[in-house]
Amino acid sequence: MKLASWNVNSIKVRLPQLLDWLAAARPDVVCLQELKTEEGKYPRAELAAAGYLSAVNGQKTYNGVAILARADMQDMACDIAGFDDVQRRVIAATVQGVRVICVYCPNGQAVGSDKYAYKLRWFDALRGYLAGELTRHPRLVVAGDFNVAPEDRDVHDPKAWEGQVHVSGPERAAWRALLALGLKDSFRLFEQPEKIFSWWDYRMMGFRRNAGLRIDQILLSDALVPGCSASSVDKAPRRLERPSDHAPVIAEFAGA
């Protein structure tokens, strides 16, 4: 199974790029974040024509997540059960015996802000949710924009970012608490080149300078790890005109 995750920063603006990328990369499953549209305006038909069914948890203007799959999906579920939240950040579905959970984790804005407190509360709720899902679904993937750079090697300039939102101690601890449930960062299962990132600031020519962060990840449950054969970032869409600020990340592993 070839699974990708991409924060598209508006499905409406990025649809042509997404369709081109699907045709070129041919993933089996794609987790999308930041649709920035409600379900009624989601381009379901265009994606179906390209061979992908959609499970959508949409929201006007902000957030919004979807799972695309070339095969049927079962047991679709939206949001974190028991966590009261108007922000649409989570969708799950089972594809070919693999539980796929697509997440758009909160940004956090600034350490110490209300949004930062919300981010940490949200991660705690996600951990509880995933603990339950793992008991029911040993073969499980959590893919998305985690808005956390787990280690200094995931940061272009660790000194400049030290203590900032996305790299702060509590955020990294929250991220590691997810791994402690029995998940692994697929990207780090393999030797990787240095300075590989998944997001670059639109400003200051961030992409040209490779001034980025690796904040998009694909976590595999321990049962899926032995079958994982590759994990990478595809920078090509970030080079296009009017790109998303995030690039797609990919993991390949043995399916059902």
Next chain:
DNA sequence: ATGGCTACGATCCGTAGA
């Protein structure tokens, strides 16, 4: 120097992202 883009939905700027 705390800015610098981009998208959205509302106007002719504010909010949010990271």
